[in-house]
Amino acid sequence: DAGVIQSPRHEVTEMGQEVTLRCKPISGHDYLFWYRQTMMRGLELLIYFNNNVPIDDSGMPEDRFSAKMPNASFSTLKIQPSEPRDSAVYFCASRLGQGWNSPLHFGNGTRLTVT
Amino acid sequence: DAKTTQPNSMESNEEEPVHLPCNHSTISGTDYIHWYRQLPSQGPEYVIHGLTSNVNNRMASLAIAEDRKSSTLILHRATLRDAAVYYCILRDVNDDMRFGAGTRLTVKP
Numbered sequence: 001d002a003g004v005i006q007s008p009r010h011e012v013t014e015m016g017q018e019v020t021l022r023c024k025p026i027s028g029h030d031y032l033f034w035y036r037q038t039m040m041r042g043l044e045l046l047i048y049f050n051n052n053v054p055i056d057d058s059g060m061p062e063d064r065f066s067a068k069m070p071n072a073s074f075s076t077l078k079i080q081p082s083e084p085r086d087s088a089v090y091f092c093a094s095r096l097g098q099g100w101n102s103p104l105h106f107g108n109g110t111r112l113t114v115t
Numbered sequence: 116d117a118k119t120t121q122p123n124s125m126e127s128n129e130e131e132p133v134h135l136p137c138n139h140s141t142i143s144g145t146d147y148i149h150w151y152r153q154l155p156s157q158g159p160e161y162v163i164h165g166l167t168s169n170v171n172n173r174m175a176s177l178a179i180a181e182d183r184k185s186s187t188l189i190l191h192r193a194t195l196r197d198a199a200v201y202y203c204i205l206r207d208v209n210d211d212m213r214f215g216a217g218t219r220l221t222v223k224p
Contacts, residue, residue: 004158033212043159043202043214056211091158100147100166104212106158 002026004107006092012113018080021110024073025094033104034067034077035091043091049075050098082114119203124219127193135188135218137203142183147206150177150188151214152199159202159214162188198222 005024013019025032033048047057052069060067064083069075079086089111093104120138127133139148149164163170163177165186170177176189190197202217 035214042216045211045213093158100164100206103149103161103164104151104159106160108156108158 004092004094004105006090006107006110008110009108010111010113012115013082014115015083016081017114018078019082019086019112019114021077021090021092021112023075023077023092023107025075025092026096026105027073029094029096029105030072031095031098032069032075033093033095034075035093035106036088037091037109038088046077079112082112084114087112087114119205119215121201121203121215121218123216124221126221126223127190127197129195129222129224130192133190133193133197133220133222135190135201135203135220136185137187138185139203139205140184142205143207145207148177148179148183148186149204149206149212150175151202151204152197153202153217154196154199162201164206193220193222195222195224 007022030051034046035043037043046059047067048055049069065079067077089109091106091109093106095102095104147164147166150162151159152162153159163172163175165177165179178187200217200219202214
């Protein structure tokens, strides 16, 4: 089991550019979560999917952010246009089922720097 | 939404037990108590969870108060590798997994 795989590990971009973060959940997991972590705000839940369908996107900060899950093995988080305040570590996590015994499995994150 | 309160930081000596407290006075009857930890430069990892009864696994023990308004994560013998931020989270029926600020545990050799 390779775990949750995120790419890239680091991304440096200039303000105004489009940024796409990628996530491959653990095979068979039907829930996928996107989180953002900053020193000021800690870990924030942005959006989560169940069976590729977005369930709750209330944490998405604004229209510049969008997330998709075209199939069970791939999800993207896109920021367009990016701004310096978007600099953070973005984590993807997956889970098998809604059972209370199902833990979240996190990837190692993508560190985004917007200059 | 039910929320949790944890101390910002705690210190422990290596090979001594550590008790990490969490208050969740507004917990509902269906909320499970989950603990995660985040090692430096890594994503959070699951530690343990429970509903009403105390729980043990290879990583830690979870002691839940009888009224469920508080819980304690117990590391029986802290090692330097246990230095991390520990998060106490309530998992509610809406399926939200929202993290608070957590407790930063420092382990001294």
